[in-house]
Amino acid sequence: MRHLRTFPACLVLALCLVATTLAQPARAVTLLRDPDIEHALGQLAAPILQAAGLNPARTDVLVIDDRSLNAFVVDRETIFIHSGLLLKMETPQMLQSVLAHEAAHIANGHLVRRPQNMRNARTAAGLGMALAAAAGAISGNASAAAGIAAGAQGTATRLLFAHTRAEESSADSAGVRYMVRAGRDPSGAVAVMDIFRGQEALSAARQDPYARTHPMSSDRVRVLKRLTAAYEGKTPPSNSDLYWFARAKGKLSAFQRSPKWTINRAGEGGFADVGHMRTAVAWHRQSNLQKSIAAMDRAIAARPNDPFYHELRGQILMENRQFGAATNAYGTAVNLAPNHPLILGSYGRALVAQGQHGQALQVLEKARSRDGRDARVMRDLAVAYAKSGQNGMASLVTAERYAMIGRLDDAEIHATHASGLLPNGSGGWQRAQDVLSAAKAARR
Structure with a gap:
């Protein structure tokens, strides 16, 4: 099935967590890694993050493939949002209010009370631990998830996601300030809150994760309405915000909703190139390469220097096994965005x-050095190393990829093989020992 690029982000800690800890089974947590959507979200988040005193270049907004509604932070550099919540948002202000609220948890120091040894989510291991905790939050057992994912079984009662009402109220107020400081209408926060009203009356099994991880109250709603009332309708969304919101939501929906639904609504966002892009995805999912490329070329004609449209053209060609044409399309995208991982x-x-x-090898190593969280890159690296006759490095990268996706037995086999092929004490050999140590620790 053709879809947005995904990879399972569960390391050994996550698998141990799912297998032995949760009273209710945690769902697999999968990231949607799409350069266009992540860039669009970054454009929407940047003014909010700057208003919060955070560096937009160091704070990622990543999408989890889950139709439930949730958003959360686990460290100072990553905001996670569920695909279901993104699709539920009706305006840029609603989405930016969610991002402002999560940014407030970071800026206000609410992460300090969470497990101190939670590693940076920019690393593969840190991401796995973060999403292990996310799996626990989704299944209703965030405390155990947080403790075990961070390697802190003795402090498993420390809740990673269960913010106090005081923290939520603080984040509400700060989020409104950030929106106002950024010149955005903060009343979108009330519209978001309205989506979740009544959730606390439901059993935990029926609540959306957002309601479980962001405790609400009527007082919070009243205060939020009071804080935003003076600004409502006074700052309409900029054309830029409307565009990037249409781009992110439009591409995600084109891949996740039926092609017929997309074609019937492709032009609703008000931006012709976005409509062409959505139509291209819909025809691609119906295996009509000719119509898909024609629509994609119309989008590119409207924005010829947009690397993400050239990248999507490459994806469509690649998934139709037009490898030469795909390479040319991707090459154009790289020329326009030479450092995008x-x-x-x-x-x-x-x-x-x-x-x-x-x-x-050169291109993939550069990609991995800029974003070490993509298991697909590791798979392709292993193939390139093997085809180049570097079997030790191929085994090492394969071992690391298996470790990333939680297959520690397979990781140990390949790490052992890599250790025998790589020079003793070399950087690659040391990396293989790290995988072996992780595999041994998992069996304890």
Whole structure:
């Protein structure tokens, strides 16, 4: 099935958590890694993050493939939002209010009371621990998830996501300030709150995760209405915010809703190029390459220097096994965005398919150095190393990829093989020992 690029983000700690800890089974937590959607979310988040005193270049907004409604933070550099919540948002202000609220948890120091040894979510291991905790929150057992994902079984009662009402009220107030400071209408926060009203009356099993992880009260709603009343309707969304909101939500819905639904509504966002992009995705999902490329070319004609449209054109061609044309499309995207890790990863994949393994190694290593959280890049790296005759490195990268997705037995096999092929004491050999240590720790 054709879909947005995804990878399972559960390391050994997450698997141990799911297998042995949760009273209710945690769902698999999968990230949607799409360069266009992440860029659009970054554009919407940037003014809010700056208003919060955070660095937009160091704070990612990542999408979890889950139709339930939730958003959360686990460290100072990552905001997670469920795909279901993104699709539920009706205006840029609603989405930005969610981002402002989560940014407030970071800026107000609410993370300090969470497990101190939670590693940075920018690393593969840190991401796995973060999403292990997310799985626990979704299933209703966030405390155990947080404790075990952070390696702190003795403090498993420390809730990673269960914010106090005081923290929520503080984040509400700060979020409104950030929205106003950024020149955005904060009343979207009330519209978001209205979605969740009545959730606390439901049993935990029926609540959306947002209601479980963000405790609400009638007092919070009243205060939020009072704080936002003076600003409602006075600052309409900018054309830029409307555009990037249409772009993020439009592409996500084009991949997740039926093609017929998308084609019937492709032009609703008010931006012609976004409509063409959505139509291209819909025809692609119906295996009509000719119509898909024609629609994609119309989108590119409207924005010829947009790397993300060229990247999507490459994806459509790649998934139709047009490897040469896909490589050219990805190459154009890389020329326009030479340091974007997800675009580099796609280009490297196409080079591997073309048999250009030496160039693929350079591109894929650059992608991995800029974002070490993509298991697809590691898979393609292993293939490129093997095809280049570097079997030790191929085994090492394979071991690391298996460790990333929680298959520690397989990771141990490949790490052992890599240890025997790589020079003793070298950087690669040391990385193999790290995988072996993780595998051994998992069996204890």
